Amino acid sequence: MNRDERAVIRSLPSGVPGLDTVLGGGLPEYSFNLIAGGPGSGKTILAHQIMFANATADRPALYFTVLGEPTLKMLRYQRQFSFFDSNRVGSAIHFVNLSAEVMERNLEEVLQRIISETERVKPGIVIVDSFRTIRAQRGTAEPATFELDQFVQRLALSLTSWEVTSFLLGEYTEAEQRNPVFTVADGILWLSQATDRNSVVRKLQVVKTRGRAPMPGLHTFRITDNGLQIFPRIPEQTLTRRLQKRERLSTGVPGMDEMIGGGVIAGDAVMLTGPAGSGKSTVATQFMAAGLANGETGVIAVFEEYPEEYLARANARNSEVGKMLKAGALELIYLRPLDLSVDEALAAILEAVERLKAKRVVIDSLSGFEVALAPTFREDFRESLYRLVGTLTATGVTVFMTAEVSEAFSEARFTSENVSFITDEIMVQRYVEIKGELRRVMAVIKMRGSDHSHEFRSYEVTANGVVVGGPLTEYDGIITGVPTLHAKLVGAKRSR
């Protein structure tokens, strides 16, 4: 048999957003799989999604329930999900209860019942929920353990010979991975949920898939009315940044483009830092509005304010934002669940970027983003942000991020979160005291591969947005927050 005559392993769609990517293309047809995890980890929902994605009248699905969650309750809850199509129950999807066989008979009869139903229905998908309860009934003594090994082996062989893709669901702990079912299974999906402070983070791991190269690592997922959605872990820079012409994009802020050598470089990651109220969001909105006015599309990810408030404020300064939002050229993504993963945030932003073919992305702000993350992800914030920015800029978009720095009045912090290394361009805003007044100043700290202004410039936040003024050349010590007039100027004043 040459290479072309090899059996082709088709991939079945899982019906779970993100899971096919993690699996390396989908579920291998005719594979014998285990979906393992603790109580409430989402095993039954996942099995139902797979079943509804694949069952047809010609190749139906057989769902065997054993003990544990009563079937009626399972149906009652599962049908709340949008993927549950009750019209297909009874034709494409069949439920069979095995509790009598498990409780009153033996494993042989359980096996025979599964096989006879498989012969009768000729399914494409078979699910046994929960397989763990079969084990619990039989697995207390040595002979029963051996009997269980044989049962698993024969079940796998029978289902494969009937060309069935099968899933056993079970509650297992990591210490139980020597169970025979782990050896026999072609694929193992492990679901877990961890509580950290007040947030719960759900994760999926593909422990094993024969004949596939799945994405390694733990992938966060969320359960919504639509079932599970997996957020594949952003790989470390698998994409290389798209090479672009060194095109300059206007910030839309009068005076600012001049400071940065003609505008933001397309495809760069830009960060604007400053204390509360310094006008960071205003600049971010102006940056987006400038792109929209130029016929570009964009995405704004908001983490601090409610989108309605954000939009009202943005509209008050530039009506273009609201118009473009209505026209579908701009999308406002609101992410503030407090148990967010970086991968989930990226998935939402990337999806919008691809859909709109966006050129500009605003993340407002990194500080809010960090707060929205589940505590476990805050620990890896720098690394996560590195992956997020890397993935976004690899698509060719220009990313404009804001970050709040909490500064003592006389102390200058140019960047926050120790994340400056991820950016190509950094601009800072700060307050200074001049002649007893609080004034705002701005400077450019970093422009990778481009010349830029080295001056501190004053700026105003007006009703129409930020307007950058002239350099504060007559002052020294601006960086201290309390500048003084040049000695030369002081002397000149005295002589007058």
Next chain:
Amino acid sequence: MSSADPGRGRLSAQQIARRLIKNRQPERKGSEGRARAAAATCDDLYRELSGWVGLDGCHALFTRALAEARTESAALDEIQLRPRAEPYIDGVAKSITSRGDAATADALEAMLVHLVELLGRLIGDDMATKLIDRSIAAPGRGDTTFDDRREEA
């Protein structure tokens, strides 16, 4: 299911129960033997629904339906449920003798109505109807005529 509007194409629980019983009643019998047909319908439903929801789950549904129907009909006093046995509904002959065929049939029909409604409330009317329709279409159904029901009493 209880407030179903037949005009909208959906049968009420009572219409479903009557249809089930009627399907189980041989034409030659006319209205005679309706109680046994109702009991045979319950047996069929118990057998088929058990395949979906388990013997205990199904028995729990019937127990609740019987309890509800008993508050409305004294003719069910002699009716017993026998889980994991054939026939499932017991005491039908005794009830016919003491209450008459029509009263027993109406009482069993009332139990069926409660069962259909209960199932509808739990899993939705559409899926409940599907499960019940499956029991009518089940291949093993009607292998024994209702005259052959062998009750313990």
